[in-house]
Structure formats: structure tokens, C-alpha cells
Amino acid sequence: AAIGTHEAPAPGPLHAERALVEACFSADDVAEVLSRLDAAGSGFAKKAAATIRTRSPTSLHLALAQMRRGAALSFPEAMRLEYRILCRILRGHDFYEGVRSVLIDRDGKPDWQPATLEAVTAEDIEAHLAPMPGEPSFT
Incomplete structure (x- = not known):
């Protein structure tokens, strides 16, 4: 009975931008x-x-x-991928640099490493996504 009386929520603020979001963010790379x-x-x-x-x-x-990749993963697979990325980000430079830039020095001038989209290699990204020994199963 409760489901029958439920009203669909109003479209969110980005609803009007759906076509633009799809057209722009369906690209194969960030650039x-x-x-x-x-x-x-x-x-x-x-x-x-x-x-x-x-x-x-x-x-x-x-x-x-x-x-x-996430669209084709099961929930446990997606959680493992998230775990891998998080563990490796926490071992890297940019997370802490972002915190420094926003919360500590508040200069808004992070020194990303690498500093440009073009300097990030496919190998860098694959290294963040690769399986890890002893990772949780999330089943």
C-alpha cells in the first residue's frame, strides 16, 4: 500500500543538464x-x-x-576495486597534498604529482587498479 501512494521525486537540479552531461562525460579520456x-x-x-x-x-x-569499469562489476568486485584504489591513494602524494592545500595551508595551490593529465600514464592508473595480496572478499 505504501508503494502505491509514493510519489516520484521531482527532477534534481542537474536534470536539465542530462544531455550535456552524457555528451561530454561519455568521452574516452579526461582530456x-x-x-x-x-x-x-x-x-x-x-x-x-x-x-x-x-x-x-x-x-x-x-x-x-x-x-x-564499475558498470560491469558485481558489488563485491566493485568494493574490491574501491579498496585497491583507496589503499594506493593513501600511499601516494596527491591525497595529502590536497589536504595540505585545502585544510592546512589553505593556499588552494596543490602541487599535484604528476602535475598534468598528459603526464599520468596508463601504467600509473593500472597500478592503482591491480589486485592486491590479502584484499578483502566483500562477499
Whole structure:
């Protein structure tokens, strides 16, 4: 009975941007996502591109790879992938550099390593995604 009386929620604030999001974020790599956002030219696209450009290049590549792979993973597989990425990010530089930039020095000037999208290699990303010895099963 409760299900029958439930009303569908109103569309969220990004609903109007669905077509643009799909067109831009369906690109194969982060550089192309940014290129498409730049070409779109709308206020939403400009703000999204500006925000993306402030983030760690490694994290951007990781997020895209995770989203692309995640659609085909079971829940336990997705959790293992998340675990791998998290463990390796915590062993790296950029997470702590982002914390320093935002919370400690508050200078908003992170020194990402590598500093550009182009400097992040496929091998860097695959190293974050590779299985780890002793990882949890999440079953």
C-alpha cells in the first residue's frame, strides 16, 4: 500500500543538464571530457570544466577508469576495486597534498604529482587498479 501512494521525486537540479552531461562525460579520456565541456560553452559546462581542472590529474584518470569499469562489476568486485584504489591513494602524494592545500595551508595551490593529465600514464592508473595480496572478499 505504501508503494502505491509514493510519489516520484521531482527532477534534481542537474536534470536539465542530462544531455550535456552524457555528451561530454561519455568521452574516452579526461582530456576529451574537458574539450567537450569547453566546446559546449554553457554556464554549467564552464563551471564543471573549471572545477575539474582544480583536481588531481591522477584522481581524475582514476575516477574515469573506475566509472567505466564499475558498470560491469558485481558489488563485491566493485568494493574490491574501491579498496585497491583507496589503499594506493593513501600511499601516494596527491591525497595529502590536497589536504595540505585545502585544510592546512589553505593556499588552494596543490602541487599535484604528476602535475598534468598528459603526464599520468596508463601504467600509473593500472597500478592503482591491480589486485592486491590479502584484499578483502566483500562477499
